[in-house]
Amino acid sequence: MSKYKHIFFDLDHTLWDYDTNATDSLFELFDKHQLDKLDRFGKGDLAKTFFEVNYDLWDLYNVGEIQRPDIRERRFPAIFDRLGANRADVPATLELEYVSLAPTKSATFVGAHDILEYLSEKYELHIITNGFDDIQAIKLESSNMDQFFDVIITSETTVYRKPDKEIFELAMDRAGAQLEHSMMIGDNLESDIRGAMNVGMDHVWFNPEGKDGRLAVQHEIKNLIELKGIL
Ligand SMILES: [Mg+2]
DSSP states (O other), X not given: OOSOOEEEEOOBTTTBOHHHHHHHHHHHHHHHTTGGGGOSOOHHXXXXXXXXXXXXXXXXXXXXXXXXXXXHHHHHHHHHHHTTXXXXXXXXXXXXXXXXXXXXXXXBOTTHHHHHHHHHHHSEEEEEESSOHHHHXXXXXXXXXXXXXXXXXXXXXXXXXXXXXXXXXXXXXXXXXXXXXXXXXXXXXIIIIHHHHHHTOEEEEEOTTOOOOSXXXXXXXXXXXXXXXXX
8 A cells, every 4th residue: 555645746848748849839830930931040940949048048937037928028039049030030929829839739758648547546646837827727638637637736826936845835735635645756856856855745756868867866767657666
């Protein structure tokens, strides 16, 4: 009999395949706006630079230096700058189209639905995400994962962000979960794993690319199906 009752999942890069879905959306918008006509960058450059700029902006958001509207205002102009294109050539609707399109994409990590099916028979499943309410809800629905989760906590509604221990406490409170019966699963060492450590929660680091870790993690998996050996 497992000591766990409540499993808290991160969403982006853990269940919902952010990179695949973002790339797919950017390629679509590149074609729609005929960005090849600018003669400055290709589709691959757009996606690669998007991830670099986005990563930097989310880092700033996660430490509270910028707010949600800043991410959206700065993202594509910064990408065009970095690609040597003119920021005046950023299509006026591009950001809005991107944020509307990407969450409707459905790619998930290998085994996501299987493991959620398996775990949902034995545990209550929840989401703790640093994303935004409306967006995360659409992602869960588009990828057909919404039915698995009970409590969905975002940094937007709680004002706290992982790795703050308060967001974990609020999630447990909402779920009616006790710390000793709870487990956190996520891909990000600095937010998911450090956050779980901050509150003293057992945790699994989802590390599909086999990156070198800087923290002494409790469990590490490369494939979500490996959770069957732990839970
Ligand atoms: Mg993540």
